[in-house]
Amino acid sequence: MLDYRYQTFLTLTEEMNYTTTAKRLHITQPAVTQHIQSLQQELGVELIHYEKRQLSLTAKGKQLQKDLYLLQREIAKVEEQLTSTVEHNTLVFGASLTIGEYMMPGLIESYLNQYPAHDISMVTDNTQHLIELMEHGKIDFAFVEGEFNQSVFEFQKIGEEPFIAVCSEKSSLWKQEQSINDLFSTPLLVREEGSGSRLIFETAIKSKGIHLDSFSKVMMIGSIGATKKLVEKNLGISFIYQRAVEAELNKGILKKIPLSDFNVIHPFYLIYLKRIQVRGMETMKNFLKVAESN
Structure with missing residues (x-):
């Protein structure tokens, strides 16, 4: 579980309103304010900026939001592994539309033929949205044909x-x-x-x-x-x-x-965030091997 102040911060970044955040968390509005102020004081940075009755995230606030989404996902995965009595692997990834429609069906078939007990969850969307999903911890990695920030993502070319x-x-x-x-x-x-x-x-x-x-x-x-x-x-x-x-x-x-x-x-790439270790790295590598052999 995340510290309650981080939970309040994440909810506020989604609502961008103290009143609706308080209602959603079933706490008072002053409590929301106190949580945010306490967090900012402890970290020594401004996370939420308030001006002309408008809330906005600072650069540090945006970075913390992304990192917390990823951390939440990691915590959930650890909890799932600890409570599950059956060991199974799940691929949670994205594919840009061209790759998702015209490359992935054959790759998924080949992968499941080799690893029939594994589960697969694939999101198809444009490159920009897939990057946002990775930053929010919704998917672990993505196959993309678009441009991406190579200083932020690990990547491997899978074809052209x-x-x-x-x-x-x-x-x-x-x-x-x-x-x-x-x-x-x-x-x-x-x-x-x-x-x-x-x-x-x-x-x-x-x-x-x-x-x-x-x-x-x-x-x-x-x-x-x-x-x-x-x-x-x-x-x-x-x-x-x-x-x-x-x-x-x-x-x-x-x-x-x-x-x-x-x-x-143009090349196609598999990408994932550098700063967070992808869960099931071995599973992802197995999928990549299948992709390279097709």
Whole structure:
């Protein structure tokens, strides 16, 4: 169990209101204030800043919040291991959408064939949200294709994939090689902000002095499946991992646009926080071995 003041602090960071925090913890509002003040005095840092009737977390407060979420998860795992009469391993991890949809099913099948008694819990989300889940202790590690802070995370490359432009078979864009500049008049379908593939695309075109605004029309689509359907209907083009459209390319309903000045191959990584030891490290390593052998 965490010190009661830390529990109060975490609840306050979620509610950002002293009154609702007190109600949630079934204590008085002055007690909440006293817990926070006592914690700040003991640590010698300001954690909560109050100005113009607004609460905000300081940099130290944000760091403590992240560390406490992780510590809570570690404590819960220890308690579970101590009280459980049956030893079993559970993988709790995340995968960015492309990896989760197009790589993980085969990897999970291979893993469970080797370790049938193990449990698996996988969250699929964009890279930014997966990083937040790791920082909050909700998942232990993640497979991502997006950018991440390498000073904060341990990482291991698990593969790489071409990142290509695709259009409908009904379009003429795939019939001859051209420059990315020749695509500006064509509607562009992109993923939501926070998506790893969108960041990769924006980074790649930025190096060429190109911005999303260079395209005449940009539509944000949060689903890979919906993006592919819209491209298939010739409502725009998209830049996407080749593996995500492999089936459609083989059927001929989507076509790769040959570009003379866009050649991007991006790695996929397994990442986890450096400052916290991942529970079940051996289990994670076993999963990684399966990933490397596929």
